[in-house]
Amino acid sequence: MTLKVDPAALRTYAARLSEALAQAEAAGRYVKVHGGFTAHETGLIGYLVPYHHSYVEALGNMLAQIARIADASEQSMKGIAGSYEAVDNRSAEAVDASYPVTVRPSPV
Numbered sequence: 001m002t003l004k005v006d007p008a009a010l011r012t013y014a015a016r017l018s019e020a021l022a023q024a025e026a027a028g029r030y031v032k033v034h035g036g037f038t039a040h041e042t043g044l045i046g047y048l049v050p051y052h053h054s055y056v057e058a059l060g061n062m063l064a065q066i067a068r069i070a071d072a073s074e075q076s077m078k079g080i081a082g083s084y085e086a087v088d089n090r091s092a093e094a095v096d097a098s099y100p101v102t103v104r105p106s107p108v
Helices: 009-036 039-048 052-098
Strands: none
Touching: 039 052
16 A cells, blocks of 8 residues: 655645635624624614624634634645655655666767
């Protein structure tokens, strides 16, 4: 059984995680701008949904956590891709070094 890792695929996934980070941050900004009510806006809904502020705060915290996870995962994927490339290069060099030297005639 052989494990084959494609560093380019890891970098592609890291780019997707970067997109997830941007989306979570954009959603967090939207919630901050449009999620709350001023004292004037609450009116009847303030009585019907008294815990709205805590829900909006929890949503903001969850989006911030998603952003932190996406950012850390993106950085890790990029690092892992680099590690696999380094290991692959060292392995290839070791295999190449194990072959006997072939004397080749030089052109005159």
